[in-house]
Amino acid sequence: MQALVFAGPGHAAVRDWPEPRAQQGEVILRVSAAGLCGTDRHIADGTYAARSPVVLGHEVAGVVIETGVGVQSLQIGDRVSVDPNLSCGACAYCHSGRPHLCERLSSFGVTRNGGLAPYMSVPESQCHRIPDGLDTKAAILAEPLSCVVHALDRVRTWSGMTAAVWGLGTAGIMMIQCLRALGATSIAGVSHRAEHREKALHAGATTVLDRDSVEALSVDLAIEASGSVSAFESALRSLRKGGELLVYGVTNPEDAALVHPQRLFRDEINIVSSFVGPNTMDRALRLLAAGTVDSSAILGDAVTLQEAADWVLKSGPPRNAKVYTVF
Ligand SMILES: [Zn+2]
Ligand SMILES: [Zn+2]
CATH class of the missing domain: 3.90.180.10 (Medium-chain alcohol dehydrogenases, catalytic domain)
Structure with a gap:
């Protein structure tokens, strides 16, 4: 073969x-x-x-x-x-x-x-x-979605929360669709690619931004799903007090980012990471079957x-x- x-x-x-x-x-x-x-x-x-x-x-x-x-x-x-x-x-x-x-x-x-x-x-x-x-x-999406489901299990989500997602590829679009279902009322999608921003709006993002225009963001949950160090740093900067940064994108092993520990301390910022999708395949398949995550958007x-x-x-x-x- x-x-x-x-x-x-x-x-x-x-x-x-x-x-x-x-x-x-x-x-x-x-x-x-x-x-x-x-x-x-x-x-x-x-x-x-x-x-x-x-x-x-x-x-x-x-x-x-x-x-x-x-x-x-x-x-x-x-x-x-x-x-x-x-x-x-x-x-x-x-x-x-x-x-x-x-x-x-x-x-x-x-x-x-x-x-x-x-x-x-x-x-x-x-x-x-x-x-x-x-x-x-459409069921090929169960694996990437199982990783997204696990990632969102690892952070706090609540109705009325605000969120922003860096990187609007498959994972970013799935994140937006799931955050909508979890009750987030404001979801910003961030990408330097105009066609990806367009998709994010269709998927339920309430606003979309270029990477260079994120300074005003102030959110409860920032998701780095692009694999870029500069996105990691601006996602961290975008957090309100008590906020969480979800590290999801795959960077290169030698990449390093700037973190100010005193700010993590003073603002009670959590940095949370997530790797693959243990025991979440069946939930992912149900989300796809229910249309909560729309495969045609991906x-x-x-x-x-x-x-x-x-x-x-x-x-x-x-x-x-x-x-x-x-x-
Ligand atoms: Zn994959
Ligand atoms: Zn083992």
Whole structure:
């Protein structure tokens, strides 16, 4: 089969790859669709640790076409979305109910072969049934949304709160839609890209701003979802007393930001971070099925596997919607 394979920093290409076989406890999925995100670009340029070679693709939905020995909860024909993060179940973090902080965390599309290929083998435990009425293609958004759900669990949210979101890609738009549902009455979307600001308004932002015009912002919750240090710093500056900064965007490992500890102290500012989406896949699928998060605000047209490779290497045309491939 043809797969999008990461083969070391700067190298991602469509190439021949052996079809997977179902091991004990695993199913084979006929991949319906697989999405790409900023993390794939970080993997490709070497700023996010990954195995190589590895098939990329951690946002995957498909149909079960084969069940391995011992699989009990799934049948051929089931439509599922994949939780890509696999924890060991035996380390101190797993034992304390924080599987995403696992000492031996492995992830499809990062350290195990992912879904940017027509077939994928997945342990039964990582498969989540797609609710009736939710399109299989839209279910690729369950993984990024599961991360957003976990992130919003980690901060305080209340009706009537004010918020601002830096970075209006997939995560930023999902944040806005969820904050609306959680009762935020004022949500500013911040981006240097005019087309992203337009999308944010459609998604429920009450105002949108260019990055250079955020000085007047004063909010309870600032979300940095762009992966930029200057956005981190201006998000921190935008907080009211008692406010929280949610660190969500992926920066480069060597990036450093300016923080004034005395201000954190005097204004009781919290800095909260969030990593992946432990045990939040089913909630994400329900939010998509209910339309609380509208997939049509995020998904554009599908691209070919080769176009996906170009996007990962930042050599293709800019894309305004989420990049994904259908098989
Ligand atoms: Zn992703
Ligand atoms: Zn563990």
